[in-house]
Amino acid sequence: AQSVAQPEDQVNVAEGNPLTVKCTYSVSGNPYLFWYVQYPNRGLQFLLKYITGDNLVKGSYGFEAEFNKSQTSFHLKKPSALVSDSALYFCAVVYSNYQLIWGAGTKLIIKP
Amino acid sequence: DTAVSQTPKYLVTQMGNDKSIKCEQNLGHDTMYWYKQDSKKFLKIMFSYNNKELIINETVPNRFSPKSPDKAHLNLHINSLELGDSAVYFCASSQGESGYTFGSGTRLTVV
Incomplete structure (x- = not known):
């Protein structure tokens, strides 16, 4: 069965440090993977996607994600965290007709 | 121009009422969705x-x-609202x- 897992409910990082938000997936065939961010009281915003090509995908706001086929992971990363990066992050994978399966979300807290 | 707009932003209503939420997209997309966030x-799709x-x-x-009068609109109609329907849609x-x-x-709040 197709699935997405975000193993951490919350990630705490000090401002200026690198951050990683984890995502693993289970799909048949080649995965289409997405990261979205939700700021408080806002809708979800697209950050980046992996369809094919380079395993390192660059997205909005300085974020990037690394696709690792052998580990079935698509972790979201940023070299230097900002307080304004504090938000809820969702990983998602396409399963059929371009519809998405969503992870449960990870709350990212960046402390000054 | 807002790509996907939905109205109202906030909705407070009593149990048992019927309400609708409207959605319009100006992106020319073929597919529209409604999600509930608890x-x-x-x-949840x-x-x-x-x-x-x-x-x-x-x-x-x-x-x-759901009610879709045309490709750019997908409205959500809810009958007989219950407390458990309170969520963000x-x-x-x-x-x-x-x-x-x-x-x-x-943000729907049922009281």
Whole structure:
């Protein structure tokens, strides 16, 4: 069965440090993977996607994600965290007709 | 111009009432969706709809019904509202592998 897992409910990082938000997936065939961010009281915003090509995908706001086929992971990363990066992050994978399966979300807290 | 707009932004209503939430997208996308986000922030797909097909999440009560007057609109009608319907409802649209564009959400509170 197709699935997405975000193993951490919350990630705490000090401002200026690198951050990683984890995502693993289970799909048949080649995965289409997405990261979205939700700021408080806002809708979800697209950050980046992996369809094919380079395993390192660059997205909005300085974020990037690394696709690792052998580990079935698509972790979201940023070299230097900002307080304004504090938000809820969702990983998602396409399963059929371009519809998405969503992870449960990870709350990212960046402390000054 | 807002790509996906939904109204109202906030909706407070009494149990038993019938209400609608409207959604419009100006992106020319073929597919539109309704999601429910509960208090734990989990996203649950309710409906997806394109010109050809309505897909209903079987766990959604039949008090919820989508109505699409045209390709750019997918409204959500809810009958006999219950306390448990309180949540944030998001409309979204997509086209192929481009990913989803979301509206800003409607916070529904049933009292």
